Amino acid sequence: MDLADLTPDLTTFLGKAAYVQLMIFENASRVVATAPTTEAKTILSDVAGFALAKHQGLTEEIERHGGDAARIMEPFAREVDAFQRMTQGHDWFESVTTCYLAAGFLNDFFLRLAGGLSTSALPRILAILEAESGENLIAKELLSAIEGNPRLAARLALWGRRLVGDTMLIARWTLGTTENHDSDEARIEPVFTELIAAHTRRMDALGLTA
């Protein structure tokens, strides 16, 4: 089972992936700017840098294929911006949780989806998507806030459960379709089951129930 038939064409893939990484970068930057401690700022600025590096790698790839990055990302901005607004969180901890869970899910998803691309650029694209994202750094930051604060833990568990729904929708939007919708769903389902299992492991790492 794979997503090959549902993988968008290379340009669409790169445009969506690049704009999603830009959003992940923006989210991480926002929590840098509002971080309560200098230490948190320092850690989260590394996370922002990792997402920015992915964004830049992907836009370079677009330009390598002769495209204009801004123009190619443009049609996808509205959908991704709406997702960003819905998932920005009500305070700093929810926003950091979004940086951890939504970014983690989307990083997994795009890496998985890239496997369906048929292009000689695949090794380069995989290298960009597989690069460090700082997930463990955010988990450590969140864990130290959650420990000994059951009320915060309960709130973030709720937030994490809400996030996964919105994140699956934006991932679903990235996929193409074939003429056989039943077969599409049969292909998508096991992949999403895996992605949700990874999401649950991320929640577990914080001691939260998914």
Next chain:
Amino acid sequence: MDLADLTPDLTTFLGKAAYVQLMIFENASRVVATAPTTEAKTILSDVAGFALAKHQGLTEEIERHGGDAARIMEPFAREVDAFQRMTQGHDWFESVTTCYLAAGFLNDFFLRLAGGLSTSALPRILAILEAESGENLIAKELLSAIEGNPRLAARLALWGRRLVGDTMLIARWTLGTTENHDSDEARIEPVFTELIAAHTRRMDALGLTA
């Protein structure tokens, strides 16, 4: 005339410079997140990346000397955060102008100040501070907004004049002092005159009167 006598010790210099670059990064990230077009987002995310690279280069330098970056930056956070709040601007264009003018001034200032450090790390530190900051990218972005919009130009000219005062104060705060305050002022004045001349050239590049 130089600032050698007024240059803080290496650790203080690196801590202040690293935290100032983090602030510049945060300001650039904020205008990425609120940019009106995907093209502006793409350009400004490069600018954010340049500041982040300087911040990271400087924190690595702190760690190379055995320091903990967050702990060393901590005492400078309050002053720089206050500067950041005062200069954040009332809308997107003012914020971008801050990214252009305040960052430009501070980049010049720290580069100049670094000349007074006596350390074998100087070549590395200079390389970090001299690296690309994306100043021309921001100028181009602002220029295209100002052209044909005299009202915006007048507002940003006013903002630029206000900014330079606050920016000089934060630069002044970075300097040490000796016991001879008259002599300190005599050393500082010509340097600030040069920095203000560079500020005026930045304003000119936008067609604004400093």
